Amino acid sequence: MAAPPRRIALIGNPNSGKTTLFNRLTGQRRKVANYAGVTVDRSEGTLRGRNGVRLFDLPGCYSLTPRSLDQRIARDTLLGWNRDEVRPDALVVIIDASNLERNLFLATQLLELGLPTVVVCNMADVLRKRGDRLDTAELSARLGAPVVATVASSGEGIDELCSVLDALPSAAVCHSSPLGVPEELNDALADIRELVMEQGLANASNATLAAKLLLSPSVLVKDDASHVELSDDDAERLRAIHRRHHIDADNSPLTVLAERRYAWIGQWLDGAFTRAEVHVPGASERIDGLLTHRVWGVAAFAGVMFLMLTAIFSWATPLMDGIDWLINQKLAGIVATVIGQGILSDLLVDGVIAGVGNVVVFFPQICILFLFISLLEDSGYMARVAYVMDGLMSRVGLHGKSFIPMLSSFACAVPAIMATRTIEDRRDRLTTILVAPLMSCSARLPVYIIIISAVFGANPWLKVGIMMAMYLLGTVTALLVALVLKRTILKGPTPTFILELPPYRLPRLGPSIQSMWSRSRVFLTEAGTIILAMSVVLWALAYFPRASAADIEAGSGVQLRQSYMGRIGRVIEPVIEPLGFDWKIGVGLASSFAAREVFIATMGVVYGVGDEVDEKSATLREEVASAKWPDGRKVFTPLVGVSLMVFYVLACQCMSTIAVVRKETGNWGWPVFMFTYMTVLAYVASLVVYQGGRLLGLA
Amino acid sequence: MRCDVPCPVRACWVAGMRTRRNRSAVAGECGPKRMLYRPDGVAIEYQEKPMTKMNAAENSGDRILTLDQLEVGCCGTIENVAARNGCGQFLAEMGLTNGARVTVSGTAPLGDPIEVSVRGYRLSLRRSEASTIRVLPSPAQGLAT
Numbered sequence: 001m002a003a004p005p006r007r008i009a010l011i012g013n014p015n016s017g018k019t020t021l022f023n024r025l026t027g028q029r030r031k032v033a034n035y036a037g038v039t040v041d042r043s044e045g046t047l048r049g050r051n052g053v054r055l056f057d058l059p060g061c062y063s064l065t066p067r068s069l070d071q072r073i074a075r076d077t078l079l080g081w082n083r084d085e086v087r088p089d090a091l092v093v094i095i096d097a098s099n100l101e102r103n104l105f106l107a108t109q110l111l112e113l114g115l116p117t118v119v120v121c122n123m124a125d126v127l128r129k130r131g132d133r134l135d136t137a138e139l140s141a142r143l144g145a146p147v148v149a150t151v152a153s154s155g156e157g158i159d160e161l162c163s164v165l166d167a168l169p170s171a172a173v174c175h176s177s178p179l180g181v182p183e184e185l186n187d188a189l190a191d192i193r194e195l196v197m198e199q200g201l202a203n204a205s206n207a208t209l210a211a212k213l214l215l216s217p218s219v220l221v222k223d224d225a226s227h228v229e230l231s232d233d234d235a236e237r238l239r240a241i242h243r244r245h246h247i248d249a250d251n252s253p254l255t256v257l258a259e260r261r262y263a264w265i266g267q268w269l270d271g272a273f274t275r276a277e278v279h280v281p282g283a284s285e286r287i288d289g290l291l292t293h294r295v296w297g298v299a300a301f302a303g304v305m306f307l308m309l310t311a312i313f314s315w316a317t318p319l320m321d322g323i324d325w326l327i328n329q330k331l332a333g334i335v336a337t338v339i340g341q342g343i344l345s346d347l348l349v350d351g352v353i354a355g356v357g358n359v360v361v362f363f364p365q366i367c368i369l370f371l372f373i374s375l376l377e378d379s380g381y382m383a384r385v386a387y388v389m390d391g392l393m394s395r396v397g398l399h400g401k402s403f404i405p406m407l408s409s410f411a412c413a414v415p416a417i418m419a420t421r422t423i424e425d426r427r428d429r430l431t432t433i434l435v436a437p438l439m440s441c442s443a444r445l446p447v448y449i450i451i452i453s454a455v456f457g458a459n460p461w462l463k464v465g466i467m468m469a470m471y472l473l474g475t476v477t478a479l480l481v482a483l484v485l486k487r488t489i490l491k492g493p494t495p496t497f498i499l500e501l502p503p504y505r506l507p508r509l510g511p512s513i514q515s516m517w518s519r520s521r522v523f524l525t526e527a528g529t530i531i532l533a534m535s536v537v538l539w540a541l542a543y544f545p546r547a548s549a550a551d552i553e554a555g556s557g558v559q560l561r562q563s564y565m566g567r568i569g570r571v572i573e574p575v576i577e578p579l580g581f582d583w584k585i586g587v588g589l590a591s592s593f594a595a596r597e598v599f600i601a602t603m604g605v606v607y608g609v610g611d612e613v614d615e616k617s618a619t620l621r622e623e624v625a626s627a628k629w630p631d632g633r634k635v636f637t638p639l640v641g642v643s644l645m646v647f648y649v650l651a652c653q654c655m656s657t658i659a660v661v662r663k664e665t666g667n668w669g670w671p672v673f674m675f676t677y678m679t680v681l682a683y684v685a686s687l688v689v690y691q692g693g694r695l696l697g698l699a
Numbered sequence: 700m701r702c703d704v705p706c707p708v709r710a711c712w713v714a715g716m717r718t719r720r721n722r723s724a725v726a727g728e729c730g731p732k733r734m735l736y737r738p739d740g741v742a743i744e745y746q747e748k749p750m751t752k753m754n755a756a757e758n759s760g761d762r763i764l765t766l767d768q769l770e771v772g773c774c775g776t777i778e779n780v781a782a783r784n785g786c787g788q789f790l791a792e793m794g795l796t797n798g799a800r801v802t803v804s805g806t807a808p809l810g811d812p813i814e815v816s817v818r819g820y821r822l823s824l825r826r827s828e829a830s831t832i833r834v835l836p837s838p839a840q841g842l843a844t
Contacts, residue, residue: 062792062793063792065788065789065792067789098819099818099819099820100819101794101818101819102793102794102818102819102820105792105794216788218788250787252787252788254788254791254792255780255787255788255791258788258791258792258796259791259796259797262791262794262796262799262818288805288821289805292805292807292808292814294808297808298808383823387807387812387814387823388807388808388809390807390811390812390823390825391807391808391809391810391811391812392809394811394825400812494827496786496789496824496825496828497812497823497824497825497828498786498789498790498793498822498823498824498828499822499823499824500793500820500821500822500823501814501821501822501823502820502821503820503821
């Protein structure tokens, strides 16, 4: 029987070229999955030409004190604290050779793990171009681990790395001498080491490192990213040790240890690494000077953001129309012909295909957004976006990294919510997720258009003004809600904005597409299941109970009127009447939960125009404009139009968003909260608009 | 506040000039060597700061500033990091340790956050975070190069 494959973990700082190296080492044979229980990507593959060696990557991190959930997974996997993951047998530590000191910091911790380790100095070409020199043999002797210089993007040094990996010992090893600890920490460390050994939190070779990490008081804070799952007894014991040695949040011994580690790195590099006499300014520095300039920087920023929004709005349109045609016309037509008339055909065509089709239509937008995000990340500009926008976002208590999700929300909240994964702080991320759907997405646009054109006569300036007011209302509300959330239920210490601004690099299309795909496919697989279920429910509400055949003959609106959906519209009429809405609008509101633009088709059916209408349809516009209450008053006065649009701006009428929030937050609590607060907000705002308007005599 | 040490090209806001100054800072050494270790690394001696705030100030006639008070293009040596809530630990892990040399290389268009270069790479942090870092300003080096 063959021996179980060796499992080698790949780990390094963010921006050290980990993914490229991974692809070089495994070829195309990689499998992307999630880490157990969390939405953190995990790539695994077989080392080229060596069937017995499995390679997997760990999330990039700066140190073994995690700042985010994915970094916690890296730490827990390496130390065996993650019950669902097996500890690796060996490590490949990737180091950005152009940023040696800080990259070696993580290496000083990893070498203490006692695993067989290879240190890869990637981007050796940047180092050479600068004129710096690194003596890998000397560094290897000092680290006590093999050091290989590579250029992952060109493949240089990969063969050497493979042969070094073959020769790696399989037993635990002790690398360079362990880092000295200041005397005052010795006792605390000994106490924790004892606890660690007793509770089986580490083995003999990594107990000291585990104990060092547990010196940090933050591991006991449940909300902190560096929290360690301990039993209550162990946590209490650890807390007592911290107290005994006067360790608290303001006095983390790991700060002192970090200083020691940097001093140690200085020792390693002294003699092994020589900087060039004259520093040649790289292209990156010149570009950075321009891109963070007060005038040109802001102009470039606006340009990039404009390009991104244009791409999501316009470039996606042909693809979206194509998908729409393919699913709603072709597929639905084929299914209808094959199965023939009947309830099964109606379920498949109107429920499943139309429902899922309404959502899959967003897929091109999602792909384009993620392609942009991948390109921005790969080029190093993403960090600058956060840097430029942080001054604005921090005023409402958010992080600069919340900007891209908020901006993308103008196109669609679904990819925007998925894009919040880059935000490390849990509270910031939740706040961003909860307010992103308030930004007016592209699905609201047709609703605004039909209402505005039906209600606000011919004055083009008034129309544009009202439209802009709706977009502004959504944005301002989102920022205000963020401010309130950050002061109330998501209150916490202000998250730090300590962010590396990586050097600019030319983005590569291949890896960006790969990354785009691995993010976008989640939407299709995971969210698809919930959306499918919800589509069928909404379809059933409009389909049952059936009207008699004679009634259906009489007019296309009859079935909808007497279905459950129609009854819902009537039941909620007293509730929505104070907003100025009649039951027909109520049906439109209820059916909008499938997707907001469904409002138009529903109105078409309700007003008997037929369901093949869009926002440009003149007949629907006239029908809407001339609709009357039973007592003869007009339904769609300008005030009702505004009230209805305000409702659409603020209400959470989108099951895809709810499904994605459920997926990204991991429970139903947050989507339910989001739905509730947005609906209440929408109702109250519409009420204020309508009743306030009536008081002012605008009705 | 302006740093007391004259920064000869302080007035230059032009990107190119700023970059030239940054370049020299990157080339400069990262602070005085103040920690000593035995070469075999087994027992490590730890030498306390060779310069206390007091005598450093006497030697150069400088005042200690916080990092957010340094002007763009000025550099200094970190004397002390007093950040709370685990922020200090993160700053230390990112290389902002006592004795490290930092250069303020720019500010965001709205004035906050700021961009610093430390240990050969760029880092951004908010002014509130930078204000917890005390630095000893030093003249920009190697302007001629």
